[in-house]
Amino acid sequence: MNITNQIVIEKAKELGFDLVGFTPATVLLSETGHLKEWLLNGYQASMEYMSRNLEKRLDVKNILPNAESVISLAMNYYTPHNHMIEPGRFGKVSRYAWGKDYHLVIWEKLELLEDELKKVDPGFECKTYVDTGPVMDKAWAVRAGIGWQGKHSNVISREIGSWFFIATVITNYPFDYNESIQDYCGSCTACIDACPTKAIVSDYLVDSNKCISFLTIENKDEIPVKFKDQFDGWIFGCDVCQDVCPWNEKFSIVSRLKEFEPAGNKELELDEVMNMSGGIFNKRFETSPIKRAKIAGLKRNGNFLK
Numbered sequence: 683m684n685i686t687n688q689i690v691i692e693k694a695k696e697l698g699f700d701l702v703g704f705t706p707a708t709v710l711l712s713e714t715g716h717l718k719e720w721l722l723n724g725y726q727a728s729m730e731y732m733s734r735n736l737e738k739r740l741d742v743k744n745i746l747p748n749a750e751s752v753i754s755l756a757m758n759y760y761t762p763h764n765h766m767i768e769p770g771r772f773g774k775v776s777r778y779a780w781g782k783d784y785h786l787v788i789w790e791k792l793e794l795l796e797d798e799l800k801k802v803d804p805g806f807e808c809k810t811y812v813d814t815g816p817v818m819d820k821a822w823a824v825r826a827g828i829g830w831q832g833k834h835s836n837v838i839s840r841e842i843g844s845w846f847f848i849a850t851v852i853t854n855y856p857f858d859y860n861e862s863i864q865d866y867c868g869s870c871t872a873c874i875d876a877c878p879t880k881a882i883v884s885d886y887l888v889d890s891n892k893c894i895s896f897l898t899i900e901n902k903d904e905i906p907v908k909f910k911d912q913f914d915g916w917i918f919g920c921d922v923c924q925d926v927c928p929w930n931e932k933f934s935i936v937s938r939l940k941e942f943e944p945a946g947n948k949e950l951e952l953d954e955v956m957n958m959s960g961g962i963f964n965k966r967f968e969t970s971p972i973k974r975a976k977i978a979g980l981k982r983n984g985n986f987l988k
């Protein structure tokens with residue numbers, strides 16, 4: 683039996699994905715051009731991995747030689763909770779990291795999806811990615827009609843806003859393909875105006891050297907002192923540009939997955955972080971995205987907010 687778009691959509695939605703789009707596995711010429719420009723400007727900061735494997739980012743046939751299509755999947759993680767605000771006592775955690783690590787959640791579901799599709803046709807082959815590996819996940823999501831890339835650089839859906847994770851499935855299977863949708867940012871500049879560190883240096887261009895998300899998570903160095911008092915209380919990540927986006931205000935819907943409900947990590951008590959042992963850190967954040975910052979990074983962030 684042939685695998686149709688409808689079969690993929692039904693099975694993906696049963697597993698908890700919210701949006702599914704299909705696009706041919708073509709070469710991403712203009713998108714890698716933009717990436718190269720971004721790299722030339724040094725906007726990747728110390729994320730050197732962003733400049734590796736450009737040939738795979740450009741052409742997914744360098745990952746799966748018989749690739750025909752790319753399936754882009756969105757998984758909504760929005761939950762209707764707010765931070766406890768008490769500057770100097772709590773540090774805020776980015777919404778995506780409130781619950782279970784999305785890699786763990788989505789990897790499992792992608793395996794199940796692959797198994798299900800192979801049951802329909804054993805000839806189905808794929809390589810799957812969630813935010814790791816040399817794959818232009820946002821570019822594929824845009825091409826597959828999931829949404830458009832907003833001026834803050836996240837993908838925005840007209841149905842669910844931008845609080846979603848993106849998974850990418852490169853496959854040997856042909857499908858009917860979606861059209862990309864237009865950019866609905868229009869004349870809005872809310873994210874650019876609200877960014878506490880002015881990291882959105884121009885429309886669609888984020889300089890990681892200034893972005894609180896980078897500075898509190900991927901960054902291994904000290905946080906430049908010039909950002910003191912500009913951090914708006916964030917200890918891990920930053921949601922400001924997505925919080926102010928009108929598409930999230932109007933269209934966010936609550937995630938169907940209980941895994942993304944806050945697991946006691948919506949905000950962190952600064953004193954607790956500063957006194958935390960390695961053992962407690964490992965145990966508390968074992969299945970949380972917060973472990974990515976490592977204990978030294980989290981303590982550095984806590985110290986910066988004090």
Ligand code: SF4
Pocket residue numbers: 834876877878879880881882888892893894895919920921922923924
């Ligand atoms: S995540 Fe925060 S710091 Fe980074 S661009 Fe958005 S608002 Fe600015």
Ligand code: SF4
Pocket residue numbers: 832833834866867868870871872873874923926927928929
């Ligand atoms: S806040 Fe406005 S400009 Fe920024 S991504 Fe949302 S719609 Fe686009």
